[in-house]
Amino acid sequence: MIAAKTSSLLLDVKNVTVTFGGLNAVDGARLALEDNQLLGFIGPNGAGKTTLMRAIIGMLTPSSGQIILDGQDISSRRLVDRINLGMALAQQIIKPLKDMTLLDNVALAAGSGKLLSPIKAMIHRSRQHEQDIAHGLLTEVGLADAIYKYPAELPLGFLKRLEVARALARQPKVLLLDEPLAGLSIKEAEDMADLIMGLPCKGRGVILIEHNLSQVRRICKTLYVQNNGRPLAFGATEDVLEKREVQMAYLGKSE
Amino acid sequence: MAYEMIVLTNMLIAILFAQSLNLITGFCGQVSLGHAAFLGIGAYTSAMLTKAGWPLAATFIPAMVVAGMIGVIVGAASLRVRHDFLAITTMGVSFLFTGIIRKQDMLGGEMGIAGIPAAYGGRVGLLLMTLCLTILFITIMIYVKRSWMGFVFESIAEDEDTAGVLGIDVRRFKLFAFVLGTAGAGLAGALYAHQVRFIGPDSFGFVESVTVLSMVIVGGIGSIWGVTIAAALLSVMPQFFQVIDDYKLLVYGLLLFFAMRFLPDGLGGLAKRFRQKRNPDRSPERSQA
Numbered sequence: 010m011i012a013a014k015t016s017s018l019l020l021d022v023k024n025v026t027v028t029f030g031g032l033n034a035v036d037g038a039r040l041a042l043e044d045n046q047l048l049g050f051i052g053p054n055g056a057g058k059t060t061l062m063r064a065i066i067g068m069l070t071p072s073s074g075q076i077i078l079d080g081q082d083i084s085s086r087r088l089v090d091r092i093n094l095g096m097a098l099a100q101q102i103i104k105p106l107k108d109m110t111l112l113d114n115v116a117l118a119a120g121s122g123k124l125l126s127p128i129k130a131m132i133h134r135s136r137q138h139e140q141d142i143a144h145g146l147l148t149e150v151g152l153a154d155a156i157y158k159y160p161a162e163l164p165l166g167f168l169k170r171l172e173v174a175r176a177l178a179r180q181p182k183v184l185l186l187d188e189p190l191a192g193l194s195i196k197e198a199e200d201m202a203d204l205i206m207g208l209p210c211k212g213r214g215v216i217l218i219e220h221n222l223s224q225v226r227r228i229c230k231t232l233y234v235q236n237n238g239r240p241l242a243f244g245a246t247e248d249v250l251e252k253r254e255v256q257m258a259y260l261g262k263s264e
Numbered sequence: 265m266a267y268e269m270i271v272l273t274n275m276l277i278a279i280l281f282a283q284s285l286n287l288i289t290g291f292c293g294q295v296s297l298g299h300a301a302f303l304g305i306g307a308y309t310s311a312m313l314t315k316a317g318w319p320l321a322a323t324f325i326p327a328m329v330v331a332g333m334i335g336v337i338v339g340a341a342s343l344r345v346r347h348d349f350l351a352i353t354t355m356g357v358s359f360l361f362t363g364i365i366r367k368q369d370m371l372g373g374e375m376g377i378a379g380i381p382a383a384y385g386g387r388v389g390l391l392l393m394t395l396c397l398t399i400l401f402i403t404i405m406i407y408v409k410r411s412w413m414g415f416v417f418e419s420i421a422e423d424e425d426t427a428g429v430l431g432i433d434v435r436r437f438k439l440f441a442f443v444l445g446t447a448g449a450g451l452a453g454a455l456y457a458h459q460v461r462f463i464g465p466d467s468f469g470f471v472e473s474v475t476v477l478s479m480v481i482v483g484g485i486g487s488i489w490g491v492t493i494a495a496a497l498l499s500v501m502p503q504f505f506q507v508i509d510d511y512k513l514l515v516y517g518l519l520l521f522f523a524m525r526f527l528p529d530g531l532g533g534l535a536k537r538f539r540q541k542r543n544p545d546r547s548p549e550r551s552q553a
Contacts, residue, residue, distance in 0.1 A: 066429075092431035104426040106419050117419055117430060123412040124432040127440035130412040179431055 017044035018080075019214040020065070020183045025074030027057070027064050027238075034060045036238040038074070042183060042214040047206065049229030049246065050218045053258060057238040058218045059101060062185050065216075066098045067091040079182055093125065097181035099172040101188040101218070105160035111171055112156040115143035118178035146174040150204060166197040173204070184208060184215045190224060202228050226250065234258070269387045270459070271503055276394040277455050278499030280401050282479040282491050284448025287405060289477070290486035291414060292441035293421025294342075295351045298358035299476050302446040304468030305331040305361070306453025308371055311380045311463055320383045320458055321393070324451055331450025332443045339442030343435050346424070358473045365465040376464025383458045394455050401448055405488050408444075417441065421486070471513050478516040482523045487532020494531055 020042040027035040035057040042048050052058050063069040065076055067088035076084050083091050106114050116139035123130045147156050150170040160168055169189055176184055189205065190198040202224040209215045219225045225232070225246075232249040234241040236258040242249045249255055285299045306327035313323040342353050366374055383390035408414050416437055419427040428434050457463050475498070483494030498516075502509035523530060 068425075068429075088428050089431060089433045092429070097431075098429055100429065104423060104429070106422050106426065108418065108422060113415070117415060120412060120416070121431075124416060124430070125436070126433075127413060127416075127437055130416050130437070131408065133412045134410055136412075136415070175430065 018042070019044050019046075019078070020216075021075075021077040022061075022065060023075040023077070025061065025064055025071045025076065027060050027069055028072045033238050035064060035071070035235075037240065038235065038238075039240050040216075040233045040243060042216055044214055045209050045211055046214045046231060047209045047229050048214065048216045049225040049232045050216055050235070051220070051222065051225060051232060052235040052241070055237075056235045058235060059187055060238075061235065062098065062187055062216075062218060065183075066096055066185060089125070092179060093121075095180075095182035096185065097176035097179040097183075098185045099176040099187060099189055101191060103165070103168045103172045105168055105171055107160045110157050110159055111147060111152060111163075111174075112140055112143050114160070114171060115146055115174050115178045116140045118175045119143055119146075143174070143178060146177050147171075149177070150174045151200070165192050166194070166201075169193060169201065170204070173208075177208070182213055184213060185218075186215060187218045188220065189217070190219055190221045198224055266387060269391050271500060273387070273391045273394050273455075273459050274503065275496050275499050276391075276398045277452050277459060278476075278479065279492050279495040280394070280398045280455070281449055281452035282476055282483070282495035283398075283401055283405055283488070284445045284452060285476050286480050286483070286486065286488070286491045287408070287448065288441050288445035289480050290484075290491065291405075291409065291417040291421065292438060293417075293424075294438060294441065295347070295477075296354040296445075297351045297470070297473050297477060298338075298354035298356070298361070299445075299449055300468045300470070300472035301358050301361035302331045302335060302449035303453040303456060303472065303476075304365070304463075304465075305334055305446075306450030307457035307463050307468070308365070308377070308453075309450070310454030311377050311457040312371070314381050314458065315377070315379070320381075320390075320454070323454055324397075327450040327454040328447040329450075331453065332447035335442045335446025335449075336439060338446070339439045342442075343438060355470065355473070358468075358470050362465040362469050365468075372464070374465065376462060376467070377457075378462045380457055380461040380463070382461065390455070390458060394459075397451060397455065401451070402488060402492065409486075409488065413437075413440075418486075471516075474513065474520070475516050478520045478523070482519055482527075482530055484530025484532025484534070487530060487535075490530050490532025490535065 018041055022038055022040045025035060025038045026033055038061050050058055064071045075082060078094055083094060116136050119139040119142045123133055144156060147153060150173055152167060152170050155163060155167060173189060190201055193201060198221055205217060206228040229246055232246045233243045234249060234255050241258055242252050242255050281303055285296060288294050288296055309330045310323040310327040313326060314320055338357050342350055345353050365371055416432055420434055420437055424434050479495040479498050480491055483491030502512060508515050527534060
């Protein structure tokens with residue numbers, strides 16, 4: 010953090026503010042994600058977590074602040090550019106493409122250049138290479154048996170995994186996961202958390218928005234807490250959870 | 265024979281025109297209620313050129329280029345709007361086109377352009393040319409559907425926002441669909457002008473846009489064969505039954521309503537469900553081969 014040049018900083022969010030009609034949904038958010046790190050991002054409902062995620066990936070335009078991806082200022086770039094520079098988002102409300110098999114859902118996301126250039130898309134027909142990648146990723150998230158199924162045939166737990174596999178198909182440097190455990194059973198959540206724990210690697214950091222505090226505590230070494238759109242704490246998980254203001258805001262403890 | 269040839273040529277032009285909209289609305293999911301304007305742009309471009317002495321075949325490219333260029337402009341202006349708003353914006357294009365043509369003396373104004381020269385080879389020549397171009401366009405459509413472009417279009421048609429999150433340059437692909445589709449309409453327009461040999465602003469009005477949209481909807485959004493059959497039937501019917509011609513807008517309006525209410529995926533979807541019923545365990549990985 011001190012010597013930014015030499016550190017392995019993948020994502021640096023500096024004083025990002027997002028305003029909706031005069032209301033600051035996110036107010037001066039600051040966080041940093043390092044290579045091979047799993048950063049937990051918590052905060053009570055309405056804290057502006059999803060809004061900040063959307064601002065980071067470019068679905069929303071912040072009114073001020075900077076977003077630096079791997080040393081490059083991407084604050085003014087569009088969503089599609091940011092994704093192609095190495096970001097991916099698994100959304101809280103899962104959005105599978107329902108007319109495609111799981112394999113094709115993931116293969117599409119693995120299409121890289123063919124997703125940017127209509128000419129390239131027109132001259133390429135074979136999906137074999139992308140389907141091979143997709144098969145590997147779906148196996149990695151535990152969906153190897155369901156690759157030829159359509160999303161409508163599968164329960165939420167499977168689709169949450171699909172959402173993660175699809176984000177991974179982008180080979181992101183920065184992977185944003187928005188409540189991947191929400192709606193899952195205890196066992197499913199535990200399995201998913203195990204899966205997430207293995208996602209950070211060399212060249213990839215992961216930010217995990219999650220309400221399931223016991224799992225976050227188990228798998229994340231670093232936490233960022235936001236409350237009412239403002240950054241409340243950032244640091245080692247145990248230290249952050251000890252803080253009185255975090256307990257008051259997030260856990261509702263008064264003493 | 266002459267009459268049958270006229271009917272057949274009209275039918276093929278309708279198929280070509282409907283497929284060009286199928287690319288925009290069916291493949292890429294962008295509803296257009298102003299597609300007849302691009303048929304008109306192609307028709308006027310081609311008619312002006314053949315009247316100036318060009319052979320018909322040489323006007324195909326200019327007709328496609330002019331229609332495609334205006335298609336890009338309309339497409340770019342429509343990028344911000346979706347669904348119902350897109351339908352209304354494109355409807356505006358249709359009225360704008362007839363409104364502008366009416367005031368242009370150079371383009372015949374209200375009177376239109378008469379005395380458009382016959383195609384080389386007369387009716388037979390035009391029929392053969394139309395047949396070849398329609399088959400060519402359908403071949404391109406089949407190819408596009410199976411290529412990565414069709415794959416990407418499918419995702420945009422289903423959910424633009426998700427397509428964007430997956431890293432797809434949605435704007436570029438939408439514009440490309442507009443270019444291809446409007447250029448196709450321009451080509452159909454060039455053929456149409458030399459089929460009827462008289463064109464006026466009313467040949468390309470809102471009714472024609474609704475007609476072609478109902479061909480695509482009744483045929484089944486995105487289904488190449490469904491749209492071909494629907495376009496063939498719906499173009500021929502008014503020529504055989506005077507009643508349908510008299511109440512065209514009513515008939516097409518009702519067809520649109522019934523298709524959307526009872527057969528949202530059109531003839532193509534009906535055929536697909538029928539096939540699946542007969543072969544329930546057809547594995548999905550085969551279906552896209």
